Amino acid sequence: MATKSIVLRPNSLPSTFISRRGLFPKSVLSTTTTSSASVGKLSFSTIAYGPSLSKGHSPNPLKLRNPSSFEDTSTNNNLVQLDVDAFTRVFDISALRVPSDLCFSLESRLRGHLLNWPRIKNIARVPGDEIDDQLKTLFPKSDFGEESDALVTLNRRIYGKAEGDGELLSPVLYRDKLARTFNSRGYVKFRNLAKISRPKKKRKKDGVDSDNCHSREKRVAGRNEMALLEVVTEEDDSEGEDMSSLLGKEFAKKWRGPTRLLLLDERYSNIRTRELPESIKAVLEEHEGRSTMTAFELVKCKLTLFYNYWQQNEILEVLLPKGMTIPSAFETVGHIAHLNLRDEHLPYKNLIAKVVLDKNEPKIQTVVNKIDAIHNDYRTMQLEVLAGNRSLVTTVVENGLRFQVDLAAVYWNSRLATERQRLLSCFTRDDVVCDVFSGVGPIAISAAKKVKHVYANDLNPYAVEYLERNCVLNKLERKIEVFNMDGRRFIETIFAIQRAQSITQVVMNLPNDAAEFLDAFRGIFKRNHMDKQRTLPRIYVYGFSKAHDPEFDFHERIRIALSEVGFEVEMRRVRLVAPGKWMLCASFILPERVAYAKTDSIL
Numbered sequence: 001m002a003t004k005s006i007v008l009r010p011n012s013l014p015s016t017f018i019s020r021r022g023l024f025p026k027s028v029l030s031t032t033t034t035s036s037a038s039v040g041k042l043s044f045s046t047i048a049y050g051p052s053l054s055k056g057h058s059p060n061p062l063k064l065r066n067p068s069s070f071e072d073t074s075t076n077n078n079l080v081q082l083d084v085d086a087f088t089r090v091f092d093i094s095a096l097r098v099p100s101d102l103c104f105s106l107e108s109r110l111r112g113h114l115l116n117w118p119r120i121k122n123i124a125r126v127p128g129d130e131i132d133d134q135l136k137t138l139f140p141k142s143d144f145g146e147e148s149d150a151l152v153t154l155n156r157r158i159y160g161k162a163e164g165d166g167e168l169l170s171p172v173l174y175r176d177k178l179a180r181t182f183n184s185r186g187y188v189k190f191r192n193l194a195k196i197s198r199p200k201k202k203r204k205k206d207g208v209d210s211d212n213c214h215s216r217e218k219r220v221a222g223r224n225e226m227a228l229l230e231v232v233t234e235e236d237d238s239e240g241e242d243m244s245s246l247l248g249k250e251f252a253k254k255w256r257g258p259t260r261l262l263l264l265d266e267r268y269s270n271i272r273t274r275e276l277p278e279s280i281k282a283v284l285e286e287h288e289g290r291s292t293m294t295a296f297e298l299v300k301c302k303l304t305l306f307y308n309y310w311q312q313n314e315i316l317e318v319l320l321p322k323g324m325t326i327p328s329a330f331e332t333v334g335h336i337a338h339l340n341l342r343d344e345h346l347p348y349k350n351l352i353a354k355v356v357l358d359k360n361e362p363k364i365q366t367v368v369n370k371i372d373a374i375h376n377d378y379r380t381m382q383l384e385v386l387a388g389n390r391s392l393v394t395t396v397v398e399n400g401l402r403f404q405v406d407l408a409a410v411y412w413n414s415r416l417a418t419e420r421q422r423l424l425s426c427f428t429r430d431d432v433v434c435d436v437f438s439g440v441g442p443i444a445i446s447a448a449k450k451v452k453h454v455y456a457n458d459l460n461p462y463a464v465e466y467l468e469r470n471c472v473l474n475k476l477e478r479k480i481e482v483f484n485m486d487g488r489r490f491i492e493t494i495f496a497i498q499r500a501q502s503i504t505q506v507v508m509n510l511p512n513d514a515a516e517f518l519d520a521f522r523g524i525f526k527r528n529h530m531d532k533q534r535t536l537p538r539i540y541v542y543g544f545s546k547a548h549d550p551e552f553d554f555h556e557r558i559r560i561a562l563s564e565v566g567f568e569v570e571m572r573r574v575r576l577v578a579p580g581k582w583m584l585c586a587s588f589i590l591p592e593r594v595a596y597a598k599t600d601s602i603l
């Protein structure tokens, strides 16, 4: 079972309509249309540390005026239109560009000064931070990082001093060299020059030119991503703000080889080089010279966090109204997330389900809500599909076994997985198990893997159908015999069958009523009462109790059902199913006097 917290948050909107203006605190809304710098300053004084939807700025402020994009169309066949762009936030941050070979050691030394945001790596890569493969081939030795004169050679070649090196220039460098030659002689720009080495353009498709196509692809890719980091500007040398003025000429801004960005803490977002803390500068100075291509730079970056970045509770916090209690968990059954929403959440049920689906795909494909308490005999739930595909047939893997279930037609409770394991640990390979209320077989099939033989029964024909399928699915059909009858009749029948092997363990997992089925054991051995060799089975019976002393209460019910008092019962609390309501498991060896009782006599 997986549980997820859904934290909801305030808003005073009508139940089926959520305006985006109402989604954000006023102060934050007003900042969404201001410049990013002012937002940054405001944020730090008023809002807690770390990424938040109430911080940063929205790249699409105009869209904020369209409240209908958050409308919860609950009445409209669970089609919720959630404008995911509204959750895009842009943060202005600073980063240190450092040589790639120093990035890990610098990261650990500077950790306290780094961004340290969840799911965002402190070391970032941006286009152009790595030496181009084509250029790599120009180096005399392949190990670029260790070759001290490699950079000199590269610079010579890039800046047009390659003649005499005896090597052919790559087409890119050749074009570059040509361009500079023409310019120095005063020629006008050679307009077709770029074509010399440019790769051929792909053919236009459907009248869309390839550049537009590319930019659209980029946009879509961005949406599917969690975050995007872009370098905005690099500090202007003319202001004397580059590292060279602080750390010596070695730090002059110039690309010197593969680099990485170390994202700095948000408090440094608008900082200048000279304002960097001494501790950072000291670490950089220490590292200067360790790399053959040392070059540190302070760069301004734009970190964009998309809808995919934010967690379920962060999204719902923004979407849902103030003052609501929090729906805290959902149960997972195969691909289905099973919510248990309270009345107050119902106007937002589709919105909640959509976010749950978005945030838990691909594992979760369907989100359902329990409509009503379980009332029927088959213990099936009334479920409403709120989001995703409508199939309630799913496969659950429990303890290495696979169980197919149709949540619309059969009972399944993943929360009992641990209890089932505990129960199984009581069985041995010599046991013969009888599961009176087996459902689709989580106990019966798991037991069959371990014990000699299993008799499994359920009243629900659909459960029996899935039980049979699951026996086959787990290749255990030879060890399980399946029955479809009322539990009481089943107990009488199975103990009367001559060919039945001696049953040593009986499981009765129908907590609401199982105790009341115990009378079926009265006189089960009476027909062959001379056969004192028959094994008296151990019975495990489950029950609920809301009593002050649940153990005593359940014990009483068992004694009354069996009409017997003189026997020992082990009692265990399984779990609290509701406030003050315990699920219990009682186990005892069927008293001899009950097994051989004459059915019409009362002891």
Ligand SMILES: C[S@@+](CC[C@H](N)C(=O)[O-])C[C@H]1O[C@@H](n2cnc3c(N)ncnc32)[C@H](O)[C@@H]1O
Pocket: 377, 378, 379, 411, 412, 413, 416, 436, 437, 438, 439, 440, 441, 442, 443, 457, 458, 459, 460, 463, 485, 486, 487, 488, 509, 510, 511
């Ligand atoms: C609480 S479920 C337990 C199922 C299974 N042991 C499990 O752990 O998933 C109880 C099962 O008892 C079945 N049941 C209800 N009344 C019954 C009856 N009178 N006779 C036999 N089975 C019954 C229901 O169909 C249901 O599958």
